[in-house]
Amino acid sequence: MAAPVVSPVRAASNPGQVTIEAPRVADGVACWRLAVATGALDANSRYAYLLWFRDFAETSVVARRDGAVVGFVTGYRRPDEPSTLMVWQVAVSASVRGRGVAAGLLAALADRVPGVAHVEATVTPGNSASEALFSRFARERAAGLVRRELFGSDLLGVGHEPEVLFRIGPLAQQKSGKERE
Ligand SMILES: CC(C)(COP(=O)(O)OP(=O)(O)OC[C@H]1O[C@@H](n2cnc3c(N)ncnc32)[C@H](O)[C@@H]1OP(=O)(O)O)[C@@H](O)C(=O)NCCC(=O)NCCS
Incomplete structure (x- = not known):
């Protein structure tokens, strides 16, 4: 069901042959494990990741190396503002960090979803x-980046740091494959 998407991970920084693809439902298991392993992300239930890839595969991507998931971005179009792509979680396995995998995932996702004017x-x-990661994305797209607190610890609960919203845009019109060459 999920068609592979073009991997923009630069060859020079891609020694492990990481490819970027649309997720399959079963990838939810690996992504849940990856999210838990980061120790930095809210670990949602395994069920949540499976459901996400059933319903939001079009606005999410996974990175694979030798068939195994080594990174992902989950996102959705905001229902009240469909031209805004909200990135929910980004995680990359410690084994391939610092090689541009997260930057490649984010770029691939923004290119893949049509009509995206803003990324949050x-x-x-x-x-x-x-x-x-997000500052680089804004820079590469020549887009503005506005920060404001979205949810404070009062709402998120004791021990949870505030979540600061990064709103990036407007994004330049996507170039066709020919224009990019
Ligand atoms: C955040 C994360 C996804 C980055 O993945 P990655 O594949 O290593 O990132 P990239 O190699 O694409 O680098 C993207 C940018 O982040 C910078 N970066 C990467 N790791 C960094 C670190 N530990 N400290 C500071 N900057 C770092 C890179 O230098 C690059 O910026 P630049 O191009 O301006 O130099 C990864 O560290 C991770 O999974 N962390 C745990 C989960 C998490 O915090 N997710 C984000 C929540 S929104």
Whole structure:
């Protein structure tokens, strides 16, 4: 059901032959494991990841190496603003971090979903990798980046850091394959 998508992970930073693809429902299990293993993300239930890939596969991507999932981005179009792609979670296996896999996943997703004018994500203060990831994406797309607190600890509960919304856009019109060459 899920067609492979073009991998934009640069060859020079892709020694393990990481490919980026549309997720299959069964990938939810590996993504749940990956989310738990980060120790940084809210670990939702295994069921949540399976359901996500049943219903939001079009707005999510996975990275694979030797057939195994080594990264993912889950996203959805905001129902009240469908031109905004909300990135829910991003995770990359420690074994392939720092090689542009997350940047490649995010770029592939933004290119894959038609009509996206803005990308949103939340970042917890001090998550410098995540901050760098979204700042780089904004830079590469020549887009603005506005930050504001979305949910504070009062709502998220004791021990949960605030979630700061990064809103990136407007994104430049996508170029066709020919224009990109
Ligand atoms: C955040 C995460 C997905 C980044 O994955 P990655 O594949 O290593 O990221 P990339 O190699 O594509 O790098 C993207 C940017 O982040 C920077 N970066 C990567 N790891 C970093 C680190 N530990 N500290 C600071 N910056 C870092 C890179 O330098 C790059 O920025 P640049 O191009 O301006 O130099 C990964 O660290 C992870 O899974 N962390 C745990 C889960 C998490 O925090 N997810 C984000 C929640 S929104």
